Amino acid sequence: MLKTVEGVFKNGKVELLEIPDDVEDAKVIVTFVPQGAVDLRSRGVDEDQALELRARLKAFAEDWDRPEMDAYDAL
Numbered sequence: 001m002l003k004t005v006e007g008v009f010k011n012g013k014v015e016l017l018e019i020p021d022d023v024e025d026a027k028v029i030v031t032f033v034p035q036g037a038v039d040l041r042s043r044g045v046d047e048d049q050a051l052e053l054r055a056r057l058k059a060f061a062e063d064w065d066r067p068e069m070d071a072y073d074a075l
Contacts, residue, residue, distance in 0.1 A: 003023055007016040007030075014030060040050050063069065 003020050003026075005016050005018055005020055007014050009015075009030070009032065040046075045053070
């Protein structure tokens with residue numbers, strides 16, 4: 001099962017903002033979030049709503065990530 005935890009990258013190291021209690025050893029993937037990323041709370045979307053939306057849209061992720069879909073970014 002995937003687990004998401006926020007953290008901060010500083011001085012070449014990643015510091016987690018919380019330590020997951022059910023993970024001892026695991027590979028990780030670090031995604032750098034640009035400054036000014038969408039703040040869902042300011043748009044009236046709470047954490048539960050965001051989780052539900054993410055789950056509903058997950059089925060489309062494979063299609064969205066295909067290289068040929070980059071053509072739509074310029075529209």
